[in-house]
Amino acid sequence: MSDKKSKPTHGAGASVSTPTRGRPAGDPEIKRKELLRAAASVIAREGYAKASLRTVAQYAGHSTGAVTYYFANKEELIVALLESAFDRFDAMLESVREKGDIRLLFEHWLQLNERNTRFWPATSELLAQGRYEPVFAEVIARRYAQFRKIQTSILKEAQERGSVRCDIPADLLADQLSAMGDGWMLMYPVEPKRFTAKRIRALIDAIGVLIAPAPGAQPAPGSRSPNAG
Template identity: 65%
Template sequence: MSDGSDGKAERVVRRGRPTGDRAAKRAELLKAAASVIAQEGYANASLRRVAQRAGCTTGAVTYYFANKEELVTALAESRFDAYEAMLEAGRATADIRAVFEEWLTLITGDPEFLPVMFQLLAHARHEPAFAALIERRYARYRQANTDILACGQEQGVIRDDIPADLLSDQLSAMGDGWMMMYPFEPERFTPERLRSLVDAAVTLISPVSPPAGSKPK
């Protein structure tokens, strides 16, 4: 009669430590999770479906992420990391257009970026712990954006008749609105129209010119 040790040893072998670059494998699994969420919705993004999309076993997924919540949390963090990296483009020079250009590159280079963020924000409404993560990372993003805008105001390249934090909220609201509607009306958000929207946003936050013929104060 077997004591089960052989079966246990077999399980250990099957679930042994994966070989290769850990960071690269995590990134591959996050990409697979994003693809499933974008195409099939958050509710259908089980670890099994992510494993299938990545071409690996569910056990390989659970080696890096204990459960779906841990996987989704890592995905959200990676998305906000991308936002913060985007802001670095304009931090040194207070060039808000450069920030927008990086944003365009981000979302046009990855057509799943906006649908995934939409799904994650919708999920956060029903998960307090996940909502707290979104709130914390959004606050960091808005503050960094506010700092860039405030610097631009000091340099005279951003309108200063509206506080920088309000401008940051307005820009965030516009971006969130585009993200919300993208899954429903993707035809409205062609690369050309997105660029036009960005140009309009830059115009809205540019210094206000005095009316023609008016005398300077």
């Protein structure tokens, strides 16, 4: 079905076709990301409950049909938004692995809201919804488990190099560090003035002290000495 009726030309009964109804113009992937950004902005400003497909469409400057072309319902939209948030976390971890400095993760983590003011408020709202929506809980649990697994492997590599303390197993250390990051994420939207550039630097430096090798500490089970061949 077309947006407009085909009009006959002045030729031999030929007609001019029009675009198919419902398919938004432009690059589909770009359009999809645009709608996800709009959804994050609505949630960050007005909360999860008010983020209807119509509101997201209005915020993005599109019709509701443009949203439902990509996302059948609100649940599907929110799942996509959660997946995209964890994709960003995974990208941060890969950057940390390349540099070999776990403190970079928290530097990216704490400075993320400076680069994208809607990210932490929206993400904290969505994580809270995991308590009530099993579909969201499944995504959060699955992707968070993947995040901790990657973070644990990075910490193990750092322990083997001797740059991270070995007296705490890497998986426990990953859980502890993740809890710290989660706490900051939850409080950032509530107390944005507390997280000044100076305080962020101090927090990152404190992490460096906390994870530094303890003098005379025994290696954690399963890790090897930094001097091992």
